[in-house]
Amino acid sequence: MKSLADIYSHLPDQPSEKTLERVDYEARHWSSPIRGPLKPGTEEHKKATVQMFRDTFNPYKPSVIDWPELDPETLHRITSLPIWDIAVQTEGKARLRMAAYAAMIDDPDMKDALSRNAWEENRHKEVLSKLVEAYKIKMAPEPDYIEPKDTEWAYMVTGFSECVDSFFAFGLFALAERAGLFPMELIETFEPVMQEECRHILLFANWLAWHRATMPFWKRPWFEMRVVAVWIFLAYERMGLARSIDESGQEHTQDNNFTVTGAKDMTNMDIKVPELMQLCLDENDRRFSGYDPRLLRPTTTPAIARAFVRASGLWDRFKGKTKAAA
Numbered sequence: 001m002k003s004l005a006d007i008y009s010h011l012p013d014q015p016s017e018k019t020l021e022r023v024d025y026e027a028r029h030w031s032s033p034i035r036g037p038l039k040p041g042t043e044e045h046k047k048a049t050v051q052m053f054r055d056t057f058n059p060y061k062p063s064v065i066d067w068p069e070l071d072p073e074t075l076h077r078i079t080s081l082p083i084w085d086i087a088v089q090t091e092g093k094a095r096l097r098m099a100a101y102a103a104m105i106d107d108p109d110m111k112d113a114l115s116r117n118a119w120e121e122n123r124h125k126e127v128l129s130k131l132v133e134a135y136k137i138k139m140a141p142e143p144d145y146i147e148p149k150d151t152e153w154a155y156m157v158t159g160f161s162e163c164v165d166s167f168f169a170f171g172l173f174a175l176a177e178r179a180g181l182f183p184m185e186l187i188e189t190f191e192p193v194m195q196e197e198c199r200h201i202l203l204f205a206n207w208l209a210w211h212r213a214t215m216p217f218w219k220r221p222w223f224e225m226r227v228v229a230v231w232i233f234l235a236y237e238r239m240g241l242a243r244s245i246d247e248s249g250q251e252h253t254q255d256n257n258f259t260v261t262g263a264k265d266m267t268n269m270d271i272k273v274p275e276l277m278q279l280c281l282d283e284n285d286r287r288f289s290g291y292d293p294r295l296l297r298p299t300t301t302p303a304i305a306r307a308f309v310r311a312s313g314l315w316d317r318f319k320g321k322t323k324a325a326a
C-alpha cells in the first residue's frame with residue numbers, strides 16, 4: 001500500500017482549472033473495466049470496490065482553501081449553525097474508528113480502501129478546522145478520541161451513521177444552494193466533501209456485502225444481530241436521547257437531529273418534510289448515478305424516506321377526500 005502521508009505530500013497546491021474539472025469529473029464517474037456481474041464475495045467485486053475508491057480520489061488540499069469574506073448577516077448565519085462541534089468531533093471519531101478497523105482486517109485490498117477512507121475523514125476534519133478558524137466560530141473543547149474496544153462495532157456505527165447523515169446532508173446541501181443564503185464559493189468548497197461522503201457510503205455498502213459474503217456461515221446470525229443493534233442505537237441517538245457530560249459536569253444534548261431543525265437554518269424557503277425527503281432522494285440518486293451500477297448502494301435510509309413520502313401523499317389524498325365529503 002502506498003503511504004497515505006505520501007499521497008498527501010503530493011496533493012497539488014495550485015491545480016489548473018482544467019485539472020480541477022478533470023479530477024472533479026473522475027471523482028463522480030467511475031466504471032469497472034471488469035466484465036460481467038460483480039457478485040459480493042468474489043475477487044472481482046472486491047477489486048472493483050477498492051479500485052473505485054482509489055480512482056475517484058479528489059486531491060484537494062484543505063490548507064489552500066480561500067475562505068470568502070462574509071457580510072455580517074451571512075457570517076452570523078454560519079457561526080450560529082448548531083453543527084460545528086458535532087461535525088468536527090464526528091470526523092475525528094470516524095478517522096480513528098476507520099483506521100482502527102483497517103488495521104485489524106487481514107485482506108490487503110480492503111485494508112487499503114478503509115485506510116484511505118480514514119485519511120479522507122481526517123481531511124474533512126482539517127477542512128472544518130480551517131473554516132472554524134477563518135470565521136472565528138466558538139467551539140467546545142474537543143474530547144479525547146479513544147480507541148474503540150469493539151473495533152468492528154465502532155466501524156459499523158460510523159459507517160451506518162454516515163449512510164443516514166449523508167442522505168439527509170445531500171438534500172440540505174441542495175436546499176442551501178437553492179436558497180442562495182450562502183456564498184457560492186462556500187458551496188463550491190464543500191461540494192467535493194459532500195461527494196466524498198457519497199463515495200464513503202458506497203464503499204461501506206460494498207464492504208458490508210463483501211464482509212457478509214466472506215465470513216464463515218456460523219458467524220452470520222451473530223453479525224446480523226449486531227447490525228440490528230447498530231440501527232437501534234442510531235435511532236436512539238437520532239431521537240435526541242444521546243446526552244454527554246462535559247468536564248465541568250454540564251450536560252449537553254448533541255444536535256443529532258439537525259435534518260429536522262436544520263432546514264429552517266439553511267433556507268428562507270418554506271419546505272415541508274415530505275418535500276425535503278423527496279429532495280434528499282433525488283440528490284441521493286444524482287450523486288450515485290455516475291458510479292458503476294453493479295456496485296451496491298446503501299438502501300435502508302432511502303427506503304424509509306420513500307415510504308414516508310408515499311405515506312404522506314396517501315394521507316394528503318385521504319384528507320382531501322374527507323374535506324370534499326364534508
Ligand SMILES: [Fe+2]
Pocket residue numbers: 091094120121124197
Ligand atoms: Fe467525513
Ligand SMILES: [Fe+2]
Pocket residue numbers: 094121162196197200
Ligand atoms: Fe465519510
